[in-house]
Amino acid sequence: MKRYRARRRRNAVAVSVCAGATLLGLGWVILILLALLREGRSGMSLAVFTEMTPPPGAAGGLLNAIVGSLMMTALAVALGTPLGIAAATYLAEYGRHGRLRHVVRFFNDILLSAPSIVIGLFIYEILVAPLGHFSGYAGACALALIVVPVVVRTTEDMLLLVPDPLREAAAALGLPRAAVITRIAYRAAGTGMLTGVLLAIARISGETAPLMFTALNNQFISVDMGSPMASLPAVIFQFALSPYKEWQALAWTGALIITLAVLALNVTARTIASARSRK
């Protein structure tokens, strides 16, 4: 009976420790989100979306930062997604049993976990220094380098989940390999691939380090991607560390905007994934 009680006690301790851990984890979430909401809400107004970043001591908004971020993100996704999907297609379809696959998967994982500041330095060395100026293109390329491994990983996983009998049935009907892939495998894995792209977008939305040495920043609104562009993370970085009250308020507001956008993307990705699995 004593041993039984000891086991029950150990179990109770373990369960309460785990419950405590969960409460602690939840506590962090609530603390951070509350702080973000509290500080960011006061600055939130229509002006944030319509006016440019102000000089110290004046009021303004985040228009150039938002536009810059949107443009660079769009270009990065446009560059990185096709490359990622194409590479993942080879890994999952053609090269499934080859040695190239192991090597590329490993290298892809490294690229995935590579510190984004290293990617920023790389792009600086090949796109900024030789050309002689910072540009939105360089920023977009740096972000694309972060998109590629995410898309490769998720697309490959999704394609591998498509059952082989589906492919075999299509081949038996006489479809060439490429058509099997594009018409059958892609269609079956489509929502999963879309989820991967959304996750990649969420990932690059908050990235600051790769933009620091590539797109720099811009006080005014510019849609010329050949010159320095503002971006939300860069502006937040600059404003948060400044001693000006208006700038700090804008930094928190910008942080709130990014967080809400990222959370919305994550929720969308989840909903799509679960809607698909329920089908």
Add this chain to the structure above:
Amino acid sequence: MLAMASSLPVARPALGPAFRHWRAFDCGFRLVTLTATVAVLVLLVGIMIALIKGAAPAFAAFGPHFLVDSSWNPVIEKFGALAPIYGTAVTSFIAMLIAAPLGLGIAMFLTEICPTRLRRPISIAIELLAGIPSIIYGMWGLFVLAPVLQNTVQPVLIGLFARVPGLSALLAGPPYGIGVLTAGLILAIMVLPLITSVACDVFATAPAVLKEAAYGVGATTWEVFRHVVLPYARVGVIGAMMLATGRALGETMAVTFVVGNAHRISGSLLAPGTTISATIANEFTEAVGERYGAALMALALILFAITFVVLAAARLLLLHAGQQTGQRP
């Protein structure tokens, strides 16, 4: 029957222009995907080459001594990587020390103990932590956490351990609020959702029959977890830890705000320090002089190498463990 099958022609679409069109598309498609795959490879190799090229002047000037030198003097252009490497290692270690048990505990709670209705909301809440961009962690750490640490927690820690022989040196010094410990704490919060979500997925794969059998002979929840689920999930958990370590090693923005940016190795966890990525982020745009820039590139190369080694070790471990249990890594 077989002899007949081999002599019969295989069914093929008519050999008309449509067939040739598809043949071209087929070959072209395969070529495109192969090129993309090789491009990914080339990109990574390109990054390594660019880093090595950029770092070469530093290694030429300082030699392997660069790795164990703790000075960082831009005036006389004498640089050493020891302080950033130390900071990176210590902050990541603290982060994993805190986040690993916490993450596993949360995962166990979610998979074994939590009532089914609460499972989804809580796991979504924890994943929210993953969605928050790192610069926001930095801001929160600097503006919210650091003052709290400076005014309440750190003085308590210093006072508590002031007379304990070993720990007093570890927790000494004026309470800055920011520093190596704070950076480790922020990193722990950042990698927590990663560990939790992977661990949850892995724990869920433990076969229900085994668990039910264990419950059937009277095991407690904790015993089922420890003796049935955990051994099954060992491979995945180690993989999660390695991924989280890789993330912690490379994190830049959150750490730059709160680590204190001091190029010094201090015995105390409450002292400011620096990490490789924080050093690069702070100093790259203004590194005038060939050696300064090359030293920073060398730091980037070292960080890349450390990440490489951690991931390679994880893969080998998983491969080995997978061979033992027959699971796919």
Add this chain to the structure above:
Amino acid sequence: MKLRTAVAVAMAASIATFTTSANAADISGAGATFPYPIYAKWADAYKKETGIGLNYQSIGSGGGIKQIQAKTVTFGASDMPLQAADLEKYGLVQFPTVLGGDVPVANLDGVKAGELHLDGKTLGKIFLGDIKRWDDAAIKKLNPQVMLPAQPIVVVHRSDGSGTTFIWTDYLSKVSPDWKAKVGASTAVEWPVGVGAKGNAGIAQNVMNTKGAIGYVEYAYAKQNSMMTIDMVNHDGKTVAPSAAAFAAAAAGADWIGTPGFSVILTDQPGAEAWPIAGATFILMHKQPRDPALAAEALKFFAWAYAKGGTMAADLDYVPMPAAVAAAVEAMWSRDIRDSSGKPLYAPSK
């Protein structure tokens, strides 16, 4: 199918946006955080008046020097003047825009701005780590009336390369032989003690949030945030408070026009009213710029700043350059800055 057409339309629209965006490129500049508030204000006003944008990024003086050497910006800005030899080597011209001063700031309970006095030697000892607590005898001697807490001193310095640091360490090297031997003067040094913060802004932030902290910022930052400034004992032994007048007094005896490259350093200057840690901030441009059109626009901007920007500068507690210096600078532009065919890019409007 609808999704496909939607995606195609979106892509076409975005390509259109990217390609038709060839509006006038902005002048780009990068460098010191010291003058950032006034450059941003001038840029804003200039854009309202002329429609031409000037994009200035404050990445630190070291960054300004590096980027102009790499020709990635139209002009670089640095608080540390380059010497004539370096200017020759990189083919640069240099000219000052405004004056300001580094100010020691601290965070002490119950002590207000201007109540605490320090001299150069004591300041050097604090930043060397030789004086560790606020109630040290040396500080008490200079401040008999002030209630100094028994608190450790938290030194806050720059983590990035900075002309503000250069002015600060140059002053400490002049007044403390110990500092000169152990650390030296430059935009980035090996600090013996303390935490590093990014930019003038970072130090201001850190000092305001940390009790017992001491740091150094450019005067505009200290005034903007009503920080607790410390008065200094100057070269003549008088205690002065930081102010635009004190900076101007420090510059009173400087020979701008006679020094090649206008590279005058204003620390520890004689004068009863002189602030000991004053300095000017400089602009660096190429003698033969990569983009002559943008460089010409930049010169027009600076001419405008010399002529009309003085009040705005004074509002933000900088000291504008005297008219004689402005005239000499403009003469230098029309003499030295030319495009590839030898045509000068600036014609003085006189």
